[in-house]
Amino acid sequence: MRRVVITGLGAVSSFGLSAETLWQGLISGKSGIGPLTIFNAASFPSRIAGIVPPFKTTDYVPKSYRKATKIMARDIELAVIAADGAVRSARLATRGMIETFGGPQALPAGWKTVDPTRIGCNIGAGLICADLNEMTSALVKARNPDLSLNLATWGHSAEPGKTSGMENLTPLWLLKYLPNMLACHVSIIHDTQGPSNTITCGQASAGLALMEACRTIQRGNADVALVGGCESVTHPVGLMRWSLLNRLTTTGNEDPAHACKPLDKAASGTVIGEGGAVLVLEDLESARTRGAVIYAEIAGLGASATGQPAGQCDSTGESMAYAIKKALGEAAIGPDDVNMIIPPGYGIPATDAADIKAIHQVFSSRPNPWVVGLRGATGDCGAGSQALDIVAAAMAVHQQTVPPGINTLHPLDSINVPHTPQTGIQLHHVLVAASSMAGQNSTVVLKKYV
């Protein structure tokens, strides 16, 4: 069986536009959550979010691809930026990178090419929401007096030569919002012609994408894969959805940095966020041959379904415990060997309780590993959440440092949550577990590469 390692990390989060800023933010112990200022959220009960700092997508694509950024929804832009970071940190001389540097000769030392047909791309995505302003500016041209949409007018121009309906949308409108466009744009920019997929399983997407890409490499269908997930939930429709689903804290508006308290006795709900990550997975031999930095090795993977209705968690923790055991089994390790866990940790009392149940089913009566929930720092970024968690896990393994559990001051039931970065310890294995609102679970065990 081929061994698969992580050789590149790219992330976008409320802390910044790189894996490094994410890690520094987490280590600092400060939250990236702030007031929701990118639109007027005054009428919503929750008015805080984890927003990615301002960026220009054109800074992250080769010159020849700048025009294409016009048809990227924000989720796509985040993926393009994360992929740029991942490919740079892996020092992979993809088509996009060669153009960006100005030709193969201009590449810094140590950058190597990989056969594009041997590079896969598997990026999880959410249900991308149409931009309300763009959409409504077209809809109002076909409105009835009662302010409903007049489908007859929407369908065609009422007067010849005048556009009154759907013509007001750019011809490529649909392509901005197809979830597979995250992977498609990334695959075009970096010329990855190997297997490409788009997993759409909410917050479990990135782990499932990583699992699938890892299998692709293990069975020899690719040597390298760009994997992860990105989503922006920080728009009015996302805020409306999360609000109606009663997921959000409404008591933290005055103190955003401490609003979301993962796995804490005072948890009162999660916070919307945006972001995600792309990682470079690579066959160990390929990585060794080109002298790549190895952040961590993929040790084991698991997946399961809760079988519960959407929005309701598996309160027994059984299905998640199964997925965790599955990943430990593949890693050929026991619970004692896990030094740190990043659980879903939404900061929603019911789901946090389910997380704890699952953890106790696997790790009970043993020296407890560190448990670190990240949603208080980054917010819930949908399909991007687990991708951020996996990057954090890879950095933890690589740096041999456990980041503090931001906002978990009074942890639930006897879990060990560090309040400061923990160094000087051996971090052999880190478990990342995610559970989506629609009942998909995915687990990833990373290990220190030796």
Added chain:
Amino acid sequence: MRNRVVITGMGWVTPLGQTLQDVWQRLTSGESGIAPITLFDARTFPTTFAAEVKNFQLPQRFVRSGRHREISRATGFSLEAARQAWMQAGLPEADSPAADIDPYQVGIYLGSGDAALDFVPFTGTAISSWDDAASCLDTTKWGTRALSVFNALREIEQEPCMPANHLSMEFNARGPAFNCLTACAASTQALGEAAEIIRRGDAQVMISGGAHSMIHPFGVTGFNRLTALSTFNDNPSRACRPFDATRGGFVIGEGAGMLILESLQHAQKRGAGILAEIVGYGSSADAYRVTDQHPEGRGAVVAIREALRDAGMQPEDIHYINAHGTGTKENDSTETQAIKTVFGPHARQVPISSIKSMMGHLIAAAGAVEAITCVLAIRDGILPPTANYSVPDPECDLDYVPNTARPARVDVAMSNSFGFGGQNDTLIVRRFVN
């Protein structure tokens, strides 16, 4: 040593009917499921017709369970299609005392699309919150309205992973659960990856396929703006003309196809009837443009070659190709080119047909119903035709089984699916031989 993967159950809900036999009978008779749109008033749209699932009613067992309220059309289709497949596979009811299957050995991998359940509240709140003077949406106003008119459950039921969620509940499937959405390639990719999960031994049984409906105002708007749809409004049943020189776009359809995949060992142990075996799967990306396929079908060539390599087969081993065959100018000539590139001289010997000519394009669900078609062609020794074929196109000069079904011995069939954005997938199924 990887597990062999067999198909033990199939079900579909399509514009041509809702049972395995009815739909197959209509497909092999060259019937069309395409007609004017009834799901919304599309009379002034550039395209006024589609391939709708007619008179769909959620079976009583699903209504009674109370677990499937506020579901999308696609989720309803997926439940019924999976019920058919589950029954045909002879799997026990989840709540029956005889059920001795470990629920964690039953996984789900769908290629299902998102739904549009909130069209009315979405358009209503958006238009009524528009500030004409400022020429932008007043989000404060919108928020107040939206929080009172949107339905939380319906919002989440629009997510593409919801069919998988409902199948998981209904069939007590607790194993690996995936949904992929690679546009028109999604359910072929789902079947291929589901097969890989069984091959590795990560599950013994997978419910796999896809469900989708984009026959709603924004779905048709999106494809009309891309000028991808046929606009032969005067003659809907003749509107989709794959490989024909006069082809002018695809016809949007809806439905679901579900298959039960099983490890051979598991199927044999419980004495299940085996319908066919999945022997090859290939996947690739064009990495070319989001708006166009690679002109030489570079990615399609890789997907087809990879599937052949995976199956350990040569082009001569393929007896039938179920084409992606959308009826767009670009797809059909590119697909033809790709088949020629891989198959060489044998390209002229292998019959190719597109059931989209009759059933429309089920988008994410297309690959699943096409995989089922391949299995039925193997079972009955008959190839469904490419309907509406009359004017040969010099760029499409292969054997497309024009207009009339053809008897033929089929032991191995290939199904191609290519998505908007450049993700390509090919599946090969073979008559089961122990």
